Structures are given as structure tokens and as C-alpha cells.
Amino acid sequence: MDFTPEKQSPILEVSLLNKNFGGMRTIIDLSFELAPKECLGIIGPNGAGKTTLFNLLSGIIRPSSGKILWFHQEIQKKSSSEIVHLGIARTFQNIRLFKQLSVLENIRIAYDIHLTYTPLQALLRTALTREEEKKSAQAAMELLDVFSITSLAHQPAGSLSYGDQRRLEIARALALHPRLLLLDEPAAGMNESEMYQLVELLQWIQKKFHVSMLLIEHHMAFINGLCDRTLVLDFGTLIAQGTLEEIRHDRRVIEAYLGEAVT
């Protein structure tokens, strides 16, 4: 099988990744690669280890063994914030916004990784600090405009509707200017039309910002609209990968979803 649409060296290589919680093996010998600008979908039944994989990639938990290479650099031992600085941003399955802060502040906190002033400069509020702060506020507003939630800029993030919260979380991740975006069920809780709007938005984002994407989703239509390739996880192992069409006819995938009786 030809895994990569273009013959380029992969930006993310995961090899023989394992994660044990106590005696539970949630990720078993997982290996895959991600090409630049590729959008990779991850599907699998509940408890397959999809979110655990994201937690491993984003440094929230450490793998038991195995390697994660990001531009040929091992990142499996790095902390979450270091990984963000290397260009991997994520969203969460159960939205983790800073709920009491305003929408604008949520974005600005993410944008802060681009600010370069030193603590001393911050305490003295030098010209550089003021200029950078101003720029960051502007950039945050522009980003809100892209997601058309400008009018909500001063609402507390927790008061937003579910769909808006999802979008805000994606906007917040984009403010980090990542090269890889990990989206954990971005369309959960959205209706059909909202979902299609999100697909369009994500397509536009991918083109505009040149980001690769890795997304967990249950809606096949969503995956179909966005992803170049799809990985299927079951009980922590990779049971299939390829285009959606290829997967759809894979025996093991059907077994995993529908049980062994159907062949």
C-alpha cells in the first residue's frame, strides 16, 4: 500500500508506541507516519485508545515505550508546553476552555507563546512590551474574525453555545500557529449544517495556514470531507489504515465495529 500521497519525508513518525495504565495496555505497538500538509483521521470504537494517543502526542502523558519523532526529533519525553512550542497544538474531547475568561483572553493566552519580552521588560512595561501586547491583541481579534465570533469577544467563554465553544477551542489552538493540529472530536455535539460549515472552515484553514491535521471523529462524513487517509484503532492496536474507501471493506474493521458474526 502506498501510505503517503506525495513522496516526502514524514513530519511525524510514531514507532512501536506502548502505553500501560497499571496492567491495562491502552496502546500496543502503534506505528504510523504523517506527511506534511496531510490530514489524517483516526476512528475506532469507544475505548480504542484514540484520546490516549492524542495525550501521548501532546505530552500530557508519557509513553511506556516507543518513540515519537517530530521532524526527526524525539519528543516523547518532552512536556506538554515544550511540544506546543515545537508546533503541535491540540483541542480536547471535553472542551477545556478557560471558562471564566473572555473569548478574547482565551485566544490571547495561546498567542502569548509568540511574545518575546523578558520578565524584566514586562515588569517595567517597556516599549517592546507595549508593542507586542498591542500586536497580540490585534492578532487575537483577527483570528476571532476568521471564526466569526468577534461579537462575542468579551463574553466569558463558558457562556458560549456548544458549537461556538468548539470553534473557539480550534481558534485557540490555531493561535499557537501550529504545524500540526490535533483535533479530538471537533464536531461532537454539532448538527449537520454546523458540521459542514466546520468542514469547510477546516479545509480553508488547512490551505491558508499550511497545517497538517490529525483528527478523531465518529462522523464518517466529516472524515470523508477532510481526511486524506484514516487510521482505525481497536483495543490500542492499529487494525487498518488507508483511504476511507479501502477501510470500509476491511474485514477487521467491520469485525471491530459490528462483531464477528458479520463477515
Add this chain to the structure above:
Amino acid sequence: MSKQQKQIVYFLFFSILLLVGCRSSNQSIKIGLNTELTGEAPAVGASCVKAATLFVNKMNQDGGVDVGGKKKPIELIIADNGSKADEAVVVAQRLITQNEVVAIVGPNISSCAVPASEISENMGCLMISPWSTNIHTTTKNDGAFKKYVFRACFTELVEIPLLAQFAMSHLHLAKAAVLYDMSSESPNSAAHQFQESFLKAGGKIVAMETYTSQDRDFSAQLTKIQASHPDILFIPAYYNDVPLIAEQARNLGITAQFLGYNSWSTPEIIQLDSHHYLDHAYFSNHFSTESDSPLVKKFIQSYQSTYGTAPDDIAALTYDTMGLIVESIIKAGSLNRTAIANMMANIEDFTGVTGTYKFHQGNHDPFKNVIVLTIENEKFVYVTTLQPE
């Protein structure tokens, strides 16, 4: 002027008005009482207030104090310092500048008295601590006495060596253990003073154990003390800890003679010791209710009839402090703070309920006898009087 600026001006104007406050003056002699009504030693403050009120009522019934030919009543201003150093400072400042007192009685606890004395000294207002035994209450860093600060009690430098001597020569006991409250200032210094004096007197210290304020379980320390088989157990501790220590010591089988110092003297100690573990314990004190002096008898009688209890040493010392202040006001013949303080320094023969006061040669610590008491039948019983050399 814009509306906004106007408002700021208003705001500042009102706040300055508020700050300047109101000042009043009338014809009474104001004496401040800076004492510990709350905090770690409320009993001390309560006795202090009782005695001072008793004194003021008596003086006012007699028509007041003769100041330069005019009789003026005394007004007592009672303030609580919460047994805290910073509060004591604020209270001292308030008494001096807001209430415009001519003299301050208290604080009693050294940790409050030392910082408050600095305020009195800087602002030139007489302050007499009835009960503080820390040398730094009346002396500056260089050892010289503060001009405006006195005390009505003897210091531990006088008391403890005499007590150590008493233990050696009267009781003939030479092996001592000490259990003291290390986090309280006075017991801590008394313990170390005792260690020094007792060694000098030829005795032996077999154990020095400590606890911190609020502790109730002393069994571990006492077990350790028991292993060293002392003849004397010296317990410099506040009155509420002593009965507990005594009980736990006796229950553990310690038979040593208990010895205490002036912190024991509150009658509360007897009430707390309902099983008489403290019987025949000796302690040094400022004051004994068994004196034959008519002055003392009269004081005890009026105190008893007013409050229903016998006065303790803090009450007696406060009473004397008030007497000292009035004495120097009469001698000075004016309400000038400096004049009163100068007169105070020259008092050589004031007889109070706790003995005769002498402040000679610029010494602001009075020259007084130490009384030894023992506890028998729920009473403090007079044993002997120790004369300082």
C-alpha cells in the same frame, strides 16, 4: 474644573477631614491601660483591669487627685492589645496621641511590653509595666535605662537566682530538671536563668525539656525527665499548663519537688489543680495575701468585696503601678508628661501592697524582696521572704 476633578477634590477633602478626626480635652487625669484582654493571656488582662478600676474608683470617691492644688478625677482608658506585639504598638500610639493620656499602665506580657515601651520612650509618655520581667522593657540596647519606662515588678535576674539559692540552701535538693514552654518569652528566659544560677549555686541540671504553647501532652518529655531521676522539677510555665504537667508527672511516678516562679501566682492555678498534685510545691512571687500590713489587708478586703475573689500578683502590681503614677502626679503638681516621668525616677520610699519601691540611682527596675509561697489546702501559703543582696 471638570466634574471628575471636582469629585477627586471632594474625595480628598473628606478623607483629610476623616483623618484629622476630632480631638477633645477635659479636666480629668487620663491614664491608659494597655493590656491583654484577648489572646494567649486573658486572665492577666482581666486582673489588671479589675485592680486598676478598683484603684480609680477609690481615688475618685475620695474626690480625685490633687494636681497643683486642684482636685481632678482620674479617667481610666482601657484598651486591648490582644497579646500581640503589633497591636500593643498601635494601642500605645492611640492612647498617647488620640486619648492623650498622661501615663500608660501595661502591657504585662514582655513580648508586648518591649515594643510598646519603644513608643512611649519616643513619644515621651510615662509607661509602667506591672508584670513584664524582660530586661529590655526598661533598658535600651546599650544597657542604659529608657527615660520614660519603668516597671513595678522585679526582674528574673533578681528572682531566679534567689529561687535557685532557696532550692539549694532551704530545700537541700541539688539535682534539678527543667520543663519549660520554649515558645513563650518569660518562661524561656526563666528556665535559662535558672540553669545558670543553679549551676552557680553548686547544683546539677539533669534534664532541660521543652514544649510549645498550647501543648497538652507532656508525657514524652516527662518520661525522659523521669529517666534522669531529679530531686527538683522546675516548671517555668504559665498557670494553665502547670496543673497538667504536675498531674502527668505524678502519674508517671515522678516524685521530685515541684518548683515554680511568679507565672504560677494566679489563683486559677489552684482551681485547675483539683487533685492537689501541686500541694507543697514552692514558687517565688511578688506578693502574698498573708501580709500583716494594714495597707495589704485593706486592699485584699476591698478587692474581695468588689470581685469576690482574692487578688493575684498582677492585680497587686497593677494597684501599685496606679499608686506610683498618682504619687508622681501629686509630686509633679502638673499633668506634664515629662515632669511626671522625672518625679517617678526619684521615688525612693513608695509603699505599695507588694512592698516598698525604690528607684534609686537612675534604676528603673524597683528594688524589691522576693516572696516564696507554697500551695496548701487550696491556698497560697507564705513561706519566706528572700532579700536580694
Add this chain to the structure above:
Amino acid sequence: MDYIIQQVINAIQLGSIYGLIALGYSLVYGVLSMMNFAHGDLFMLGAFFCLLLEKIIPLPLWLALLLTMLVIGCLGALLERLAYRPIRHAPKVSAIITSLGCGLILENITLAMSPYPRHMPTLFQNSIFHFHGITISSLQIIVIGISLLLMILLDVMIRCTTLGMVIRALAWNRLMVSLLGIPANRIISFTFALGAALGAAAGLLYALTYPVVSSSMGIAIGWKAFIAAVIGGIGNMRGALLGAFILGSTEVMSITMLPSTYRDLIAYSLLLIILIFKPYGILGEPPTQKI
């Protein structure tokens, strides 16, 4: 050897009293995840109430214990109803501050009413046994006995009864429990009452052992018992006991081996060391968080 055994007895006695108070902290924390800093003052009130009771009508120990537990238990429930329930949904910190405030109120009301320490009357004839240089009093045996009995009763109640199951369920998911038709508020009040009653029992036993009762006794002992609960893993009943005995024996041991001035220094350093290696106490589990 006698010396060591004597110190071990001292440690057990100290530990069992810390344990009884620590249980109250853990019980309330387990159900509401709230640090009830007023617990130390309920402990103090237990001692005061019993003192008052004995002044009015001299009662035997068991009756005094029951009555004290009952009354202070009700007081605990009242405190929960008046002060803690209105802020149950407020930020966690305001609950902590409220409990600190309630503690101060209780302490200072007692101080205002009774500024002097009081002597606790004895409720039974205390006899002292000496063998081979070791001293044990009947009081010590009774105190340790009652503490252990109460601890076991509580453990059995939490583990084996329906009520205990509901309390444990509340600790996991309060909303779900009320959705199941169980009157969660009443159970929470009851848990508070239970915690307060345990504290009061500890107060009574403490006052019997160290018969001077003062308004400030709650703070000093309360904080120590709280630390004991944390060492063991707060919210965990057995952990609270373990922590209490560890703290008690550390205190006694540091006095035995070193100059007693270093006792607090050592006891609290031990706490820090334990929390460095076991950030959630010895038996405690880190709060699970779904990411």
C-alpha cells in the same frame, strides 16, 4: 527498655486522640471535598459542653459521651445548614474561608463566655498501674479503648451499611446520588453531624486526659490532627488513622531522641518529606481527571 515501652504507650495515646479528630476531617472531606477548618473548634466545644453538663448534673462517662456527641453532632449539622450549604456551589475557596471564619467565631464566642481555662472534673476513679517501671493509667486504657471502638464502628458503618454506601457514593458523585432519589442534603447534614460528633468525642476524651479546657485548645490540636489526616491521605478513613499514629509517634520519637525544642521542626519536616514522595498522602489517591 521500660523507657522505650513507656514512650510507645505515650505515642499510642497521642496517636489515638489525633486519629479521632483526623477521622472527622476525613469524613467531611471524603463527602464534600471540603476542608472543614471549624472541626477543631467543634472538638473544643465538645470538651466545653461536657464540662457544662457535668457542672449541672454529674453523669457517668458513657452517658456524658453520648449526650455530648448528640448535641455537638446537631451543632455540626446546624453549622452545615447555616454556613456551608448556601455556598456549596460557590468556588471551593469560599467554603474554606467560611469554615475558617466559622472556626474563629466558635472559638471567640467561647473565649468571650469563658476567658479562663476551666478544670475538667473526673468522671470516674482513675487508678494507675505500675509494672516493671512502666506506668499505665486506667484513663489511658479507656481513652485508647473508646477511640479504637469509635474508629471501628465508623469503619464498619462506612463499609457495611446502606447508609455508609450512600455516603461513599456521595463522595463519588453527588448529582447522581440525588438523581437516584436519595435525599443528598440530609445525608450530607448527617455526615457533618457524624464528623462533629466524632470531634466532640475526641474533645471529651482529650479533656479527660488533659483536664484543662480552654477556648484555644481547638486550634492547636485541630491543625495537628488535620496534618495527620493529610499525611494519611485526606478523605481516606484508614489513612487518617495511619497519619495520626505516624504523627504521634514522630512527635514522641523526636522528643525521645533529640532535644525537645526540635519537635515541631521534625514533625512538620516529616510531613513535607512524605508529601514530596507521596503528594496525595500515604493511602490517598490522586484525583482522577478525564482529559
Add this chain to the structure above:
Amino acid sequence: MIRLLDEFRCHFAMLRKHTIGLTRIFHTDHLRRSGSQMDTALISKSSSGSMDSYSRRQTSSLALPHQPSRPPRHDQYEISGLTSFYLVVLGGCSSFVIPELCSNYITCILITLAINAILCVSLNLINGYMGEFSVGHAAFMAIGAYGSAIITVKILPLIPFSLSSFLTFPLMVVAGGLLAALVGIPLALLSFKTRGDYLAIITLAFLMIVKSALENISYVGGPRGFLGIPPLTTLPWVYFWAVVTFWIMRHFIHSKWGRSIIAIREDEIAAEAMGVSTRSAKMMTFVISSFFAGIAGGLFAHQIQFINPSSFDILRSTNILVMVYLGGVASLSGSLVGAGVFTILYQILQPLGVWRMVTMPLLLVLLMIFRPRGIMGYQEWSCFKLKE
């Protein structure tokens, strides 16, 4: 009689007018924490900014039925930067004038108020902005107090030439603060591993350790206390330090680090996922907070002239906590209000004696029930906000 009533009503109306005016000056609105002018400017700018047609179509098609965008209110009572500068200068002048005009007692209360405000704002950084619960703040204060006192009393006399206290005093206070900050580091390290209630206990244990250690060090007087500290703390000095503290705090809060600790308060994992290095943010917060607590300690030592370990017990920590939560968490103005209300109430309630100790916590509990965030929780007077 009626005339009297009328007069009274007149008076009351006037008073109300002034109060309203005052509240408007210190305008509070938590939704506008980030400053309104800037945002209006940005909205207009970004909407006319360059965006390709695709995205514009997106925008229109994506638009959900939102509430119509609120035009930001313009407030005529907003204090401009220049006015607040004048206010600060005016305060500075009055700090020189007040000790001359008013009694020492008033001066002393104002000094205490300023020291309390510094303590309060430094604790607010940890408890309010970062959302941790520290009960050990008195320990930092103690270290600052002892540190600066040691330098003043023991080390300065060793220097052969004499320096004016005007030069040395700020240095000593800063040295005390630095010492406290140094001791804050291990506590920050512990805060990496633990959170919430357990961290509260760690800070408590830390306080006990510091107090117990001070009691055991005879060099600083042990339980007898440290004597003979010169009375260098004057109203202008504390005013200066309070202004410096609030100024630096204001800048810190509105910097990226300030935002990052607020993010930690809201959600630590999300903050980490947004590139916030929680470790360095926590370290910085603890160091800054303990530094200013140390400064307050140094000022306190040179005000009271006597310090002993029991001055820095749990009760003092509790008092600082009360001020923070009374005034309001995560608010600089709240810290000022909290310290002010606490200090003044404490003096006003003095005639109540023991019952004062009941009234204060009772007020606190009522406040927690009816206004759990404190007087100014999460709100800010405009003079404490930053223009961008």
C-alpha cells in the same frame, strides 16, 4: 420636626450623590477587564482588514444567530493614565504631610494599612490569580522581617563607614524581600507536584517549620524575639513601597506571565496545552509573591521595632487571607479595599473587646454567603487597569 426631617433628607441625598460619584470614578465592570477602548479600535480595524473572499463567505455562512454585538460603553468617569499619575503624586505629597498634621496614631494606622495592602496583594497573586490556596504567607513575612532586621542590627554596624539610613533602608528591605523570595523557591518546587488542598497543607507545614526554626535560632533571639530594630519605617517609605508593589503587580498581571497564571487557575492542563510552562509560571509567581511579602515583613519589623516568632503564626496568615477574600480575589483594587476595610474595622471595633473577634469572622462568613467573591472579586478599578 418636619424641617429637621427635611434637612436630614437633604443631607442624605447629598451623601448619596457623592457616593455614586465615587463609585463611578472607580468604575467596575468585570466584563470589561481587558480595557474597552482598545477593543473598539481593534474591531473596526480587523473587520476592514484583508481577508480573502473565501473566508468572508465562510464568515457569513457560519454566522450563527448571535446576540447583536454590544457597542462598548464609553465611560466619562474613566481615570486617564495622567490622572492616576497625579493621584499617585498627590498621595506621595500627603504621605509627607499627614504625619505632620495628624496624630501618630493615624500615621501608624496608615502605615499598617499600607503594609497590609502589600501583603494582601502579594498573597492575592497566589490565591487569587493563580488559584492556589496558600496559608503560609506569614512565613515569608517572617523571613523578610528577620532578614532585614539582621542586616540593620547585626551587619550594618560592622561596616566601618556610616551610611545614611535613607540609602540603606530600601536596600535592607529589598534584601529581606530577596531572602524571602529565595525561601519561596522550594515551596514553588513543591507546588509543581501538588495542588489544591495538599498544597495548602504544605504551605501550612512550611509556616510551622519557619516559626519553629526561628524559635530555635538564638542568634535572632529565639522566642524572646529580635530587639532593637531602629524605627525606619515612615509613611512616605511605606507609601513608596506600596506604590511600587501595586505598579509592578499591575504590570505582571497584564503581561503574558500574568495571563498564564490566570490560565493555570482556570485549567492547568489546557494552560499547558497552550504552551504555558506551568513550572516557570508557578516559580515566578511564588518568587514574586514571597518577595513582596518579605518587603512587607521588612517594613513591619522597622515599624514595630521588635519581632518575635509568635508574631508570625497561623493567625497572621489567617488575617491576610481574610483581607484577600474580603477585598476580592484576583483584583488589585480588591486587595487595597480588603486591607483598608480590615485595618480600619479592626480599629473601629476596638470598643467591642472580645466580641470584636467574633464580629470580624462573622462579617467574613456573611460576605462569603452573599458575595462569595468578596467586595471586588475579579473586578478592577480603572486606575488599576492597563491601557494597551
